[in-house]
Amino acid sequence: MGSTGFSWKLADHPKLPKGKLVAMIVLDGWGEASPDKFNCIHVAETPTMDSLKNGAPDKWRLVRAHGTAVGLPTEDDMGNSEVGHNALGAGRIYAQGAKLVDAALESGKIYEDEGFNYIKESFANNTLHLIGLMSDGGVHSRLDQVQLLLKGASERGAKKIRLHVLTDGRDVLDGSSIGFAETLEKELSDLRKKGIDAQVASGGGRMYVTMDRYENDWEVVKRGWDAQVLGEAPHKFKNVVEAVKTLRQVPGSNDQYLPPFVIVDESGSPVGPIVDGDAVVTFNFRADRMTMLAQALEYEKFDKFDRVRVPKIRYAGMLQYDGELKLPNYYLVSPPLIDRTSGEYLVHNGVRTFACSETVKFGHVTFFWNGNRSGYFNAELEEYVEIPSDSGITFNVQPKMKALEIGEKARDAILSGRFDQVRVNIPNGDMVGHTGDVEATVVACKAADEAVKMILDAVEQVGGIFVVTADHGNAEDMVKRNKKGEPALDKEGNVQILTSHTLQPVPIAIGGPGLAEGVKFRKDVPSGGLANVAATVMNLHGFVAPDDYETTLIEVVD
Ligand SMILES: O=C(O)[C@@H](CO)OP(=O)(O)O
Ligand SMILES: [Mn+2]
Numbered sequence: 001m002g003s004t005g006f007s008w009k010l011a012d013h014p015k016l017p018k019g020k021l022v023a024m025i026v027l028d029g030w031g032e033a034s035p036d037k038f039n040c041i042h043v044a045e046t047p048t049m050d051s052l053k054n055g056a057p058d059k060w061r062l063v064r065a066h067g068t069a070v071g072l073p074t075e076d077d078m079g080n081s082e083v084g085h086n087a088l089g090a091g092r093i094y095a096q097g098a099k100l101v102d103a104a105l106e107s108g109k110i111y112e113d114e115g116f117n118y119i120k121e122s123f124a125n126n127t128l129h130l131i132g133l134m135s136d137g138g139v140h141s142r143l144d145q146v147q148l149l150l151k152g153a154s155e156r157g158a159k160k161i162r163l164h165v166l167t168d169g170r171d172v173l174d175g176s177s178i179g180f181a182e183t184l185e186k187e188l189s190d191l192r193k194k195g196i197d198a199q200v201a202s203g204g205g206r207m208y209v210t211m212d213r214y215e216n217d218w219e220v221v222k223r224g225w226d227a228q229v230l231g232e233a234p235h236k237f238k239n240v241v242e243a244v245k246t247l248r249q250v251p252g253s254n255d256q257y258l259p260p261f262v263i264v265d266e267s268g269s270p271v272g273p274i275v276d277g278d279a280v281v282t283f284n285f286r287a288d289r290m291t292m293l294a295q296a297l298e299y300e301k302f303d304k305f306d307r308v309r310v311p312k313i314r315y316a317g318m319l320q321y322d323g324e325l326k327l328p329n330y331y332l333v334s335p336p337l338i339d340r341t342s343g344e345y346l347v348h349n350g351v352r353t354f355a356c357s358e359t360v361k362f363g364h365v366t367f368f369w370n371g372n373r374s375g376y377f378n379a380e381l382e383e384y385v386e387i388p389s390d391s392g393i394t395f396n397v398q399p400k401m402k403a404l405e406i407g408e409k410a411r412d413a414i415l416s417g418r419f420d421q422v423r424v425n426i427p428n429g430d431m432v433g434h435t436g437d438v439e440a441t442v443v444a445c446k447a448a449d450e451a452v453k454m455i456l457d458a459v460e461q462v463g464g465i466f467v468v469t470a471d472h473g474n475a476e477d478m479v480k481r482n483k484k485g486e487p488a489l490d491k492e493g494n495v496q497i498l499t500s501h502t503l504q505p506v507p508i509a510i511g512g513p514g515l516a517e518g519v520k521f522r523k524d525v526p527s528g529g530l531a532n533v534a535a536t537v538m539n540l541h542g543f544v545a546p547d548d549y550e551t552t553l554i555e556v557v558d
């Protein structure tokens, strides 16, 4: 014990042994919903997950993965990977970005802190640029927060404001970008009536422009840079509503993948390239899809693509996206300070850890799992393996993704005897679910199930334990529903495909030959959520979780 009384040492579990291999499998976007043809998990052949559900009733249950259970503002907020993996890894519920920004805007504190005062310096003589996802999905950003920020900044001296918007269609229905563009245009025209020169300057679909993650494809960020900073894009329009409406008419187009565009004035010049002296705010609160742009905006040394022109700007993130890297240096709202995660505790207690996923989810089982922290706690005890994802495709084209490769890596890590915890994220249900392609999502779910089987077989061979769960729903419900739960029809009488996550709970199953006799899920944590998983996993490693962790889901009955 240190002088403060704090210790990384975890108490021994009174009944459970140490030294058993624990495989921790997170199926991304795998919720539980009633069987129906839009439930791709139900439609797919998933014998392994089915056997867990039907095999041992006291070793399978549901946990909450959305809303307040994962630190989001309301029960109407669907879960997402960031908050889901934060909760799984940290074992406690933290008020998350969406909620922290709401509070800072509500109290006005956002305008008093260092970040806003820093960008404010540019207001008198230069432009304020706001870059981010135009959506009310609440996963990466929310338009109502942007509206409040516009109001707040203009009341505090911003005279010229330019927005660089990314269309969504992934956290919200495809096609909803038109409505958001109209709302924003109305807001900006009201500002213009008050004498503020406020306009949208550029845009593009989030998956094709700017919002790549984990360095899967820097071209995505470059396309955004060219439009936002240089004012160059293949498509030019007079305003954002015209842009979105026109680009959506191209056959096969959708909000997620709209090409980059710039808004031009009467003379054909871009209305808002970013130039020396300007202020820039990236208004997404979630980190993973903003850090690449943040690097391009902030780093003097940068070799990921040719920036051509690097304006000297005052840049602030809505949040700081990476606390270790201090990226960006200035931010409007402080991020949740997630400390003492289960990963850090376990490493301090000698648990050797292997974590793996493919690029598009790699940071989920490492960065998010470890409380938004990059890198190892102890490089001697940990190994993180990233399998390169395909880039430049939508995943309905390759619905199996790298599931089997992840399964193989996990299997090899388990059989090597070098690790006590082998943790993976299997992305298929989520990544293919987001494409809205129901048939491909069925294939995706089958592939995910096969990867689980591969890992469970290895657990069996070494006498280990498994925990299989998910971070939030997605593939289990691919259609928008009315209040009665039936598919909701649009004006033309068509069902509306749901590309987003859901509000559904997710399964958690435990088992394996190493699971001690008498271990089962407690009945007295009926509203358990993802944050209860960390204490559970610590128990399975033979430890008792710290007192302030959400309680364990298991008990040992003699
Ligand atoms: O793709 C993403 O960025 C989100 C949806 O916006 O999905 P997930 O939370 O599963 O990463
Ligand atoms: Mn996810």
Ligand SMILES: [Mn+2]
Binding pocket: 029, 081, 430, 431, 434, 474, 501
């Ligand atoms: Mn997702």
